[in-house]
Amino acid sequence: MSDDLTALVAAASRGDETAWSSxxxxxxxxxxxxxxxxRLPDAVVEDAYQTTxxxxxxHLDRIRQPESLAGWLARTARNECLxxxxxxxxxxxxxxxxxxxxxxxxxxxxxxxxRDAALWDAFNTLPARCQRLLRLLLADPPIPYxxxxxxxxxxxxxxxxxxxxxxxxxxxxxGIRSLQEDR
Numbered sequence: 630m631s632d633d634l635t636a637l638v639a640a641a642s643r644g645d646e647t648a649w650s651s652x653x654x655x656x657x658x659x660x661x662x663x664x665x666x667x668r669l670p671d672a673v674v675e676d677a678y679q680t681t682x683x684x685x686x687x688h689l690d691r692i693r694q695p696e697s698l699a700g701w702l703a704r705t706a707r708n709e710c711l712x713x714x715x716x717x718x719x720x721x722x723x724x725x726x727x728x729x730x731x732x733x734x735x736x737x738x739x740x741x742x743x744r745d746a747a748l749w750d751a752f753n754t755l756p757a758r759c760q761r762l763l764r765l766l767l768a769d770p771p772i773p774y775x776x777x778x779x780x781x782x783x784x785x786x787x788x789x790x791x792x793x794x795x796x797x798x799x800x801x802x803x804g805i806r807s808l809q810e811d812r
Contacts, residue, residue, distance in 0.1 A: 638695040653682065656702050663706035668770070669713060677709040684709070714776055718765065751803035759795035766792060 637655075640648035664677045684705050692698060752760065758781070765777045766788075778785045 634695045634698065638689065638692050638698065642689040642692070652685075652698075656699060659699055660702055660706050663703050664710055667710040667714065669710060673713050673717075677706060677713055680709045681706040711776065711779055714772070715780055718780055747803045748799070751799050754802055755795060755798055759798065762788070762791060763795055
């Protein structure tokens with residue numbers, strides 16, 4: 630099988646369409662599996678899938694160990710998905726989040742509205758890294774910790790303690806004893 634794969638990679642790198650189709654047929658399920666595990670929107674999943682194959686086409690002549698092709702494709706697909714997540718987060722973070730207008734909503738005590746306004750004001754004074762981490766942790770749908778770890782360039786084990794410190798700063802700045810108070 631290794632010789633067969635070596636021959637396929639060599640032929641595909643020379644432009645043999647049949648060899649290329651054989652490689653795609655052999656590894657399509659693997660690439661689909663990797664990109665679907667990120668639970669991204671369908672269009673993003675399809676882009677990551679296609680870009681993975683584009684990357685292979687660009688680097689096919691540099692594949693020195695064809696028996697490692699499955700791992701290379703899985704890593705490339707994963708990296709393409711992470712790139713898409715980072716891009717989406719950047720776009721999301723670039724959008725200004727306007728704090729809600731402080732009005733006395735029907736049925737909600739004025740104290741709650743004042744506390745919410747103070748919380749948004751305090752949030753906007755947090756360091757950018759804290760704001761970004763808290764936004765990532767509150768994303769809907771939830772972002773996995775390993776993805777947050779990569780996006781924030783922080784070890785997974787540091788996410789919880791950093792979150793706690795950021796919330797402590799937020800509480801202190803907003804003058805709130807507990808973010809769950811009276812809820």
